[in-house]
Amino acid sequence: MNIFRLAGDMTHLASVLVLLLKIHTIKSCAGVSLKTQELYAIVFATRYLDIFTSFYSIYNTLMKLIFLGSSFSIVWYMRYHKTVRRTYDREQDTFRHWFLVLPCLLLALLIHEKFTFLEVLWTFSLYLEAVAILPQLVLLQRTRNIDNLTGQYVFLLGGYRGFYILNWIYRYLTEPHFVHWITWIAGLVQTLLYADFFYYYFQSWKNNKKLQLPA
């Protein structure tokens, strides 16, 4: 464990807690993409399949349970909670996210480190996580009025992957055999997708005006 990875995990934890807090306290999910949340639930479900077979550390297992629990409860809130579901703008959140799942699955069947069931699904979860934010970014551009909690959620989510890139550089420099191109490229693509959001987020923060993404 290094400081970059810890910072990344804490930022990731903060992003899901910010979202859960928003949905639970104001009983609204306006501006949140259910598609992105469903993709994240699939990402965690396929990434943490080894939670029962391989134990690494208390921290590792605890965080996996928190991420699984939070992502599925956010989906549950947005789909089934009587008050929250009414605030979900279904007409705007129209990204065909299943078109993201299939190519990621095919790519995982083609490019992976080992051709085993767990490894292919784990690789699939990496590819899917890289693109899971797309429905949310599209929704933000459509709804234009980004309330600061949703903006913070996306910002923290992008920041977590940015910290992970620093973690991979650190581990590559300090651990001789630590080379994982698939993880690195997927993580880099993911972080790049946030790049323009970060640019507009900082612009709005610097000029102290409402965050507006270009149409």
Add this chain to the structure above:
Amino acid sequence: KLVGDTKDEL
């Protein structure tokens, strides 16, 4: 392999 593996990452 676990040491150098990313499986210890979330």
